[in-house]
Amino acid sequence: MKKENQRTLNTFLAHAGVASRRKAAELIKDGFVKVNGKTQKDPAYRVQEADSVTLRGKLIGREQNVYILMNKPNRVVTTVSDEKGRRTVIDILGSAVKERVYPVGRLDYNTTGLLVLTNDGELAQRLTHPKNEVKKQYVVQLHKPLLEADRKTLEKGVKLRDGFIKVDSISPAFGPDNNKVRVTIHSGKYRIIRRLFESLGYFVDALDRIKYAGITKRGLPVGHWRYLNSREVAMLSGK
Numbered sequence: 001m002k003k004e005n006q007r008t009l010n011t012f013l014a015h016a017g018v019a020s021r022r023k024a025a026e027l028i029k030d031g032f033v034k035v036n037g038k039t040q041k042d043p044a045y046r047v048q049e050a051d052s053v054t055l056r057g058k059l060i061g062r063e064q065n066v067y068i069l070m071n072k073p074n075r076v077v078t079t080v081s082d083e084k085g086r087r088t089v090i091d092i093l094g095s096a097v098k099e100r101v102y103p104v105g106r107l108d109y110n111t112t113g114l115l116v117l118t119n120d121g122e123l124a125q126r127l128t129h130p131k132n133e134v135k136k137q138y139v140v141q142l143h144k145p146l147l148e149a150d151r152k153t154l155e156k157g158v159k160l161r162d163g164f165i166k167v168d169s170i171s172p173a174f175g176p177d178n179n180k181v182r183v184t185i186h187s188g189k190y191r192i193i194r195r196l197f198e199s200l201g202y203f204v205d206a207l208d209r210i211k212y213a214g215i216t217k218r219g220l221p222v223g224h225w226r227y228l229n230s231r232e233v234a235m236l237s238g239k
Contacts, residue, residue, distance in 0.1 A: 010043035068117040070225035113209030133186040137211035143203040
């Protein structure tokens with residue numbers, strides 16, 4: 001196993017479906033976990049390919065990496081669980097996925113479209129790290145038509161409270177509705193699309209992510225999901 005693919009002990013347990021990483025760390029510190037027959041109390045221990053990990057005497061196997069593409073519907077939370085009892089993206093998967101997967105990044109409660117879920121922490125890190133500039137494309141429905149001057153302003157960049165942001169491209173969306181535009185952007189900052197338009201006096205009535213790191217949602221209805229194929233996983237991995 002290459003070093004970059006090694007997982008910390010608590011992450012290894014979490015990905016095996018034992019518990020959350022925080023709870024797994026507690027189990028490790030309390031002395032319930034052994035590596036190669038010896039108690040290991042350090043959650044940051046790097047699990048090696050040949051290591052045998054047990055929890056309370058039960059052997060814990062390595063979980064296979066899973067990659068899922070979802071077309072997230074409106075009014076669904078992009079979290080594993082929700083304290084308010086709202087429906088989450090994990091609820092959509094239901095019992096069909098046995099592995100413990102997590103959403104990569106977030107889509108707002110009222111934002112629809114493409115979302116990747118996986119248990120591959122290295123891939124998730126690659127997709128969310130700003131230096132990799134992973135591109136996302138959205139169809140944005142505004143409360144009024146976008147003025148050409150404002151379109152150019154968005155291409156040049158807008159100063160927001162958390163920095164200077166510009167879109168990669170912006171153009172009219174296909175169809176008869178002149179209130180819709182297509183935006184490509186690589187920033188993953190919180191509510192970035194909505195905040196960009198709000199800074200110029202526009203309200204976003206609907207927001208739909210239609211493309212993510214080169215992958216489209218063609219053929220995937222709203223509220224449905226599917227496993228990514230090997231070619232798509234390679235695309236996300238930058239290979």
